[in-house]
Amino acid sequence: MTATLILIRHGRSLWNDQNRFTGWVDVPLMERGWQEAETAGRLLADYRFDAAYASHLQRAICTLQVVLRANRGGRTPIFIPAEGTVPRESYRPNEHEFPAFLHVVPLAERHYGDLQGLNKDEVLAQYGEAQFVKWRRGYDTPPPNGESLKDTVARALPYFNSEIRPRLLTGETVLISAHGNSLRALTKELEGISDQDIIKLEIPTGVPIVYRLDVDGERLRIVDKQVLGTG
């Protein structure tokens, strides 16, 4: 038996365009982002989704809506995990206590803490490349008052394992609309990418990534990965 998992990072947002750290700030899509979602919708039009998931942030929800509007596969149940879906005790950020994490939103973007809203080039100039890369792509270095990717894995993975994985184990087709770093967190686990190599993984906006998975008892094995519309 096979299952299908489709990951899509939301279309380009206003702050992607302005080159600002976004994280949990609820920034809308920009025109190009809506167009990317339309294109993704056309590429996915003939899929039949058993379930679709989005984070609670509007850029992921709008992307999902546009994709589903173009879909010819029938009605799709939509799930938007709310705050607190992951038990608080299963989420332990590295070293800090973050007031922002009194509530935990499983599929949301990585929280960029004090960097949120700042221009990436200005942060790079102020702190230097080594620090910038650690904060931005390092696996376990959180920016001040923010999350590391490891923290994001710790909140996204329990939700994936309890809500999405069981669907895949029964051969379903599942679509997830989320964010650059929350999808890097899921991809790391799915593909078994090391803490070192995850630094290199970039996920483009609005591009569907389709995994065909072999279901073997409780195990999911990737048999095929396609990045749609890029070849």
Ligand SMILES: O=C(O)[C@@H](CO)OP(=O)(O)O
């Ligand atoms: O700002 C952010 O929240 C993310 C995604 O847009 O940026 P980066 O790719 O730099 O991690």
